[in-house]
Amino acid sequence: xxxxxxxxxxxxxxxxxxxxxxxxxxxxxxxxxxxxxxxxxxxxxxxxxxxxxxxxxxxxxxxxxxxxxxxxxxxxxxxxxxxxxxxxxxxxxxxxxxxxxxxxxxxxxxxxxxxxxxxxxxxxxxxxxxxxxxxxxxxxxxxxxxxxxxxxxxxxxxxxxxxxxxxxxxxxxxxxxxxxxxxxxxxxxxxxxxxxxxxxxxxxxxxxxxxxxxxxxxxxxxxxxxxxxxxxxxxxxxxxxxxxxxxxxxxxxxxxxxxxxxxxxxxxxxxxxxxxxxxxxxxxxxxxxxxxxxxxxxxxxxxxxxxxxxxxxxxxxxxxxxxxxxxxxxxxxxxxxxxxxxxxxxxxxxxxxxxxxxxxxxxxxxxxxxxxxxxxxxxxxxxxxxxxxxxxxxxxxxxxxxxxxxxxxxxxxxxxxxxxxxxxxxxxxxxxxxxxxxxxxxxxxxxxxxxxxxxxxxxxxxxxxx
Amino acid sequence: xxxxxxxxxxxxxxxxxxxxxxxxxxxxxxxxxxxxxxxxxxxxxxxxxxxxxxxxxxxxxxxxxxxxxxxxxxxxxxxxxxxxxxxxxxxxxxxxxxxxxxxxxxxxxxxxxxxxxxxxxxxxxxxxxxxxxxxxxxxxxxxxxxxxxxxxxxxxxxxxxxxxxxxxxxxxxxxxxxxxxxxxxxxxxxxxxxxxxxxxxxxxxxxxxxxxxxxxxxxxxxxxxxxxxxxxxxxxxxxxxxxxxxxxxxxxxxxxxxxxxxxxxxxxxxxxxxxxxxxxxxxxxxxxxxxxxxxxxxxxxxxxxxxxxxxxxxxxxxxxxxxxxxxxxxxxxxxxxxxxxxxxxxxxxxxxxxxxxxxxxxxxxxxxxxxxxxxxxxxxxxxxxxxxxxxxxxxxxxxxxxxxxxxxxxxxxxxxxxxxxxxxxxxxxxxxxxxxxxxxxxxxxxxxxxxxxxxxxxxxxxxxxx
Numbered sequence: 001x002x003x004x005x006x007x008x009x010x011x012x013x014x015x016x017x018x019x020x021x022x023x024x025x026x027x028x029x030x031x032x033x034x035x036x037x038x039x040x041x042x043x044x045x046x047x048x049x050x051x052x053x054x055x056x057x058x059x060x061x062x063x064x065x066x067x068x069x070x071x072x073x074x075x076x077x078x079x080x081x082x083x084x085x086x087x088x089x090x091x092x093x094x095x096x097x098x099x100x101x102x103x104x105x106x107x108x109x110x111x112x113x114x115x116x117x118x119x120x121x122x123x124x125x126x127x128x129x130x131x132x133x134x135x136x137x138x139x140x141x142x143x144x145x146x147x148x149x150x151x152x153x154x155x156x157x158x159x160x161x162x163x164x165x166x167x168x169x170x171x172x173x174x175x176x177x178x179x180x181x182x183x184x185x186x187x188x189x190x191x192x193x194x195x196x197x198x199x200x201x202x203x204x205x206x207x208x209x210x211x212x213x214x215x216x217x218x219x220x221x222x223x224x225x226x227x228x229x230x231x232x233x234x235x236x237x238x239x240x241x242x243x244x245x246x247x248x249x250x251x252x253x254x255x256x257x258x259x260x261x262x263x264x265x266x267x268x269x270x271x272x273x274x275x276x277x278x279x280x281x282x283x284x285x286x287x288x289x290x291x292x293x294x295x296x297x298x299x300x301x302x303x304x305x306x307x308x309x310x311x312x313x314x315x316x317x318x319x320x321x322x323x324x325x326x327x328x329x330x331x332x333x334x335x336x337x338x339x340x341x342x343x344x345x346x347x348x349x350x351x352x353x354x355x356x357x358x359x360x361x362x363x364x365x366x367x368x369x370x371x372x373x374x375x376x377x378x379x380x381x382x383x384x385x386x387x388x389x390x391x392x393x394x395x396x397x398x399x400x401x402x403x404x405x406x407x408x409x410x411x412x413x414x415x416x417x418x419x420x421x422x423x424x425x426x427x428x429x430x431x432x433x434x435x436x437x438x439x440x441x442x443x444x445x446x447x448x449x450x451x452x453x454x455x456x457x458x459x460x461x462x463x464x465x466x
Numbered sequence: 467x468x469x470x471x472x473x474x475x476x477x478x479x480x481x482x483x484x485x486x487x488x489x490x491x492x493x494x495x496x497x498x499x500x501x502x503x504x505x506x507x508x509x510x511x512x513x514x515x516x517x518x519x520x521x522x523x524x525x526x527x528x529x530x531x532x533x534x535x536x537x538x539x540x541x542x543x544x545x546x547x548x549x550x551x552x553x554x555x556x557x558x559x560x561x562x563x564x565x566x567x568x569x570x571x572x573x574x575x576x577x578x579x580x581x582x583x584x585x586x587x588x589x590x591x592x593x594x595x596x597x598x599x600x601x602x603x604x605x606x607x608x609x610x611x612x613x614x615x616x617x618x619x620x621x622x623x624x625x626x627x628x629x630x631x632x633x634x635x636x637x638x639x640x641x642x643x644x645x646x647x648x649x650x651x652x653x654x655x656x657x658x659x660x661x662x663x664x665x666x667x668x669x670x671x672x673x674x675x676x677x678x679x680x681x682x683x684x685x686x687x688x689x690x691x692x693x694x695x696x697x698x699x700x701x702x703x704x705x706x707x708x709x710x711x712x713x714x715x716x717x718x719x720x721x722x723x724x725x726x727x728x729x730x731x732x733x734x735x736x737x738x739x740x741x742x743x744x745x746x747x748x749x750x751x752x753x754x755x756x757x758x759x760x761x762x763x764x765x766x767x768x769x770x771x772x773x774x775x776x777x778x779x780x781x782x783x784x785x786x787x788x789x790x791x792x793x794x795x796x797x798x799x800x801x802x803x804x805x806x807x808x809x810x811x812x813x814x815x816x817x818x819x820x821x822x823x824x825x826x827x828x829x830x831x832x833x834x835x836x837x838x839x840x841x842x843x844x845x846x847x848x849x850x851x852x853x854x855x856x857x858x859x860x861x862x863x864x865x866x867x868x869x870x871x872x873x874x875x876x877x878x879x880x881x882x883x884x885x886x887x888x889x890x891x892x893x894x895x896x897x898x899x900x901x902x903x904x905x906x907x908x909x910x911x912x913x914x915x916x917x918x919x920x921x922x923x924x925x926x927x928x929x930x931x932x
Contacts (some may be wrong), residue, residue, distance in 0.1 A: 107708060107817030130712060152657050163655060165664070166628060181905045187813040188845045189629060189886035191618050191668055192894075192901050193910055193928055198631070198664030202657055222714040242573060246596060248688040248754065288714065288764070291757030298754070347653040351573030379654045420655035428658075435658050439647045443917070444659055450916035451909070462659055 007067040008046045011091070015049050018059060023050040023097060034074060034092045039082035040391075041426050045072065045092040052097040054172055054180050054211040060093055061209065062178035064456050071176075072458045073205040075115065075147030078139045080343060081425025083151065083204050087460035093209055095146050101125055102212070109217045110169060110186045115146025115210045119153075122215075132220040134161035137421070138331070146210050152202030154421030156253035156284070159378030161218075163421065165201040170214035173200055175207075176452040186214050199447075204423050205458040207451045223289035224252075225296035226314040226323045228282045229303035230275025234258055234357040237279035240306035241353070241377060244283070247302060249295070253284035254378030258357050260364075261330050261372040268333030272326055275310030281377070282327055330374045339370070339387040342404065346411045347420040350380040359410055360384060367403040381420035401430075408434070424462040432462050473533040474512045477557070481515050484525060489516040489563060500540060500558050505548035506857075507892050511538065511558040518563040520638055520646050520677040526559055527675065528644035530922050537642075538924045539671040541581065541613030544605045546809060547891025549617065549670050553926035559675055561612050567591055568678070575683045576635060576652045581612025581676045585619075588681075598686040600627035603887070604797070612676050618668030620887030622719035622750070625844030627684075629887065631667040636680035639666055641673075642918040652680050665913075670889050671924040673917045687752035690718075691762035692780040692789045694748045695769040696741025700724055700823040703745035706772035707819070707843060710749070713768060715761070719750035720844030724823050726830075727796050727838040734799030738792060741776030747843070748793055796840045805836070805853040808870065812877045813886040816846040825876055826850060833869040847886035867896075874900070890928040898928050 009026075016024045025031060025048040036042030046069075051057040064071045070090030077084065086092050099116030106129050113122060119133075120140040126133050136155035137143055143153070148164045149171075170184035183196035200208055231237040237256060244251070257265070259278030266274050274280070283299060285292045293315050300313040314320040334341050348356050357373050364371040367386075375383035384407060388400045408418055408431040418428050418435045433441070441463075448455070448463040455465040475492075482490045491497060491514040502508030512535075517523040530537045536556030543550065552558050565582030572595050579588060585599075586606040592599050602621035603609055609619070614630045615637075636650035649662035666674055697703040703722060710717070723731070725744030732740050740746070749765060751758045759781050766779040780786040800807050814822050823839050830837040833852075841849035850873060854866045874884055874897040884894050884901045899907070907929075914921070914929040921931040 105815075105817065108815040109711070109817075110815070130714070152661070154655055158655060162628065162632060165661070166632065175905075175909070179905045179908070181909055182903060183906055183909075185883060186815045186881050187847075187883045187886070188816060189620055189624060189813050189842075189847045190883040191885045191887055191889050192883050193890065193898075193906075194673075194913060195618070195631070195661075195664045195668050196906070196909060198661045198667075199913075201664075202661050207660075219711040219714045219716055221716075245575070245685040248596070248685045250685055250687075287753075288757070288761055290760060291754070294756060295754055347655050349571075349574040349576070349652045350654060351571065376655075381653075381655045415652050417651060417653045417656040417658050419657045420653070421657055423657050424659065432659075437648060439641075439645045440649055440659075440662070442645070443641070443647055443649075443662060446916040447660060447665075447913065450912040 007069060011063045011067060011069065012047050014063065015060065019049060019051060019056055023052070034094065035085060037077050037079040037082060037084050039080055039425065039427055041082040041085050043085050043087050043089065045086040046089045048092040048094055050094045050097045054174055057093065057174045057209050057211050058178040058180055060091065061174050061176055064091060065177045065454065068454060068456065070456050070459050073209050075150065076118065076142055076144040078143040079147060079151065079425060080422045081427035083423050083425035083461070085426055087426070095144065098211060104129055104131065106131060108186055111215045111217055113145055113213055113215060115144060115213065117145045119143055119145055119148055126217055127220060130220045131217040133167065133215060133217055135164045135167055145213060149201050149210055149213060150203065150205050151421065151423040154376065154381065156255055156376055158376060159254050160250050160252045165198060167216045168197055168201055168213055169216050171197050171200055171210055172212035173208035173210055176454065176456050184214065188216060204425065204461060206448060206461060206463055207457065221286035223292040224284060224286045224320060225292045226282065226284050226320045227296055227299050227303065228275070228280060228312045228323050229308040230277040230310045231279040231281070231308055232277045234279045235354050236307055237281050238354045240281060240303055240308065243302060243306050244299065249299065251283040251378065252286045253282070255282040255327060255375065256280065256353070256377035256382070257330050257374035258372065260370060261334070261374040264333040264337065264372065265326065265329040268336050269329050272329065274326060277309040282323060334372055334385055334387065337387060339389055340391045342386040342388060342400065344384045344404070344407065345381060345420045345422045346384055346407070347417040348380045348382065348411065348414055349416065352380065352414055353377055353382070356382055363403060363406055367399065369400060369403055379420065429462060473535060477529045477533060477535065478513050480529065481526065485515060485517060485522055489518065500560065502551050503543050503545040503548060505546055505891065505893055507548045507551050509551050509553050509555065511552045512555045514558040514560055516560045516563045520640055523559065523640045523675050523677050524644040524646055526557060527640050527642060530557060531643045531920065534920060534922065536922050536925050539675050541616065542584065542608055542610040544609040545613060545617065545891060546888045547893035549889050549891035551892055553892070561610060564677060570595055570597065572597060574652055575654070577681045577683055579611055579679055579681060581610060581679065583611045585609050585611055585614055592683055593686060596686045597683040599633065599681060599683055601630045601633055611679060615667050615676055615679060616669065616671050617887065617889040620842070620847065622721055622842055624842060625720050626716050626718045631664060633682045634663055634667055634679055635682050637663050637666055637676055638678035639674035639676055642920065642922050650680065654682060670891065670927060672914060672927060672929055673923065689755035689758040690750060690752045690786060691758045692748065692750050692786045693762055693765050693769065693777065694741070694746060694789050694792070695777045696743040696775040697745040697747070697773065698743045698775060700745045701820050702773055703747050704820045706747060706769055706774065709768060709772050710765065715765065717749040717844065718752045719748070721748040721793060721841065722746065722819070722843035722848070723796050723840035724838065726836060727800070727840040730799040730803065730838065731792065731795040734802050735795050738795065740792060743775040748789060800838055800851055800853065803853060805855055806857040808852040808854060808866065810850045810870070810873065811847060811886045811888045812850055812873070813845065813847045813883040814877065814880055815882065818846065818880055819843055819848070822848055829869060829872055833865065835866060835869055845886065895928060
């Protein structure tokens, strides 16, 4: 079946016959578009295939296995770390033909979906049935459930609701070699054997190809409210945050922005109202209407009593939208600077918020690069953006990379995590060896070897068997 | 170092020298007490050791590896499925010297504990600092955190708060052979590599020995309330349950009991007030005081409008205690019948509650054994208790086992799970092959082989390499 001279062309021919030529791409121009994501690295694959079901995905994996051709799965291509870049070429397995919402069950509280479903589309579909799928990565209108599972994606609502893993009950996965495994199921609890569902969640395409996911749904909270509060500095904001927790609040979201971010947003949106000061907290509440409205007012007063420079309580969808529009302006305004935004989704222990922002200020002074911190304060997952003018200039790039090394070194010293929700991909490879002990990396290696002994799935990433 | 004639006695001598003779048991009489848990099976180990730190646990694992001696970890011995029974003898590794709460950090919102800490003690300790550790298995006053992690223990609060896995941020684990691995950490989000923390959670002692856990804590909800409501039958209760979800409530607990359970409890506690009818719902709310009090009243009215035979709303701790005392009576009254209670923690898809209870009634008719269903309705995790007079009588036992086979066959046919929170242990081994596909079991095997190639950790359980 395989040809020594050109196994790829033999495979392409066989796949075209089985899947139809529309679902196999071998044209170089078209392949070039499938080499990267939102990070800057890219590598052109030799072939792209779009299976329509697990059986076809299994065929791809079998041919890969028989011919020692790498397979790299591609979701919506909206990752931030180059996780889907096929660095060793081979086959890109895309999910555009695996994009159906197969079932939404309103008494079992589950959705059964294929990996190519766009996250925001699923949220809309379940909401129409008064159900709720909480994970809300910023790119939810563009990213896919499969990519969310591969990176264990997060978002603002993780503080109360947890990451994507918390919503995956069951998976259908095609393994290297072509075996199709179903793990977990449609029950909300399951202790049958090892947590294989958890093992595949966040495995960044290194262990299997997900062809179906059964997701946990919640009842839709009937009401939401948002509160924003400015503070003179991050220390004051952090104190207020502790006061919120001390009163027993666990908000759905608890976002923060530093002075640099706020100033960029003020320049970008001159008409918008940002409270004065060098720090902003943004809180979301959800639940029963009367409770949420009342608690939003209580929270507003609490934040005032913590010395806020300006509190806004939004209890209508229109007012909430205004507040969240400011939140979205953080990222947009940084992009609008024209600088390259090295967005690092580092995580610090929750009590380290002020330390992180102070460290970033010092690093900015030392390195000369502007640094903006904003993100999920409740999780300690602060997006730390080093802003670089000309990253393609080798001298500047070396300086920027040195600043990143300093940042990551400090994060690791604080027992932080080098990625909270984006994944390792290519972007975090530099710090992989420092973030995990040699024993931990060896265990990763053994698990990779057990599942993908020929190292064919997304090779060249955080576990390689070379 | 090892002796061909009696490796155990050589190991015992070496361990006594290193750990002190108080921490090594080789006396047969004392060993007999360490052969089982709350399930009926037992097997005497050849040696028991009680390491005081990871280094000593590592020594045990190294000696086990060098001499091919099995090691079975023992928590508090309160498991329900024989998970810690050392069926192949060898060494029992007990955690009584690993029972310190090392740290409770009220701004990082983490606790660092050793595995022998009793779950209820940890809850008390964090509560004293206005913090909250949600997992609450029924045996929380007797069971240990290590056992909870090994079985991914649940309890009534999982509906809102999730299982033990959701609260484990980091682990220190000793692997077969003696390597010590730290995985995860003290951040509330972490996407660094594979989810090794999740892999060890629920692995029932088959992959490693946990010597330390970093646990996620929440702010303590300042108020709680409980609502109980009787219904004429389970169909009416299930309708009411759907109405609760449809209004967007996600209670902290949502428990159910069937008619058999209620009647047993009425006989056991003649003075107590149980509402009339063949089904009872029990709901817990927690959060901000005014919200909780108000929502409890709203819920009470909602349940009345669903045709409840009697609603009680408890907004004081004293009244709540009365309601939960009835809940605890379910299990006590079944035990008080003097029958052996084959307590199966099966899980059905949430919408199958009525189907399950009807099936149990039919099975009771066919088999002649009384069957009581109660438990975590919100999760579909209903403890289904087949009550057997003389389980040691081979003829009766065969009939009881046949009834269990019928029950488990139906659960699997419904895409349910054979265990929700107790684990497989020995008790569920009979249905392991039926619950998982051959591909799924093969993947279990490959992971076990990768981590424990000599099959020395808790051998003879759901994955064996023989």
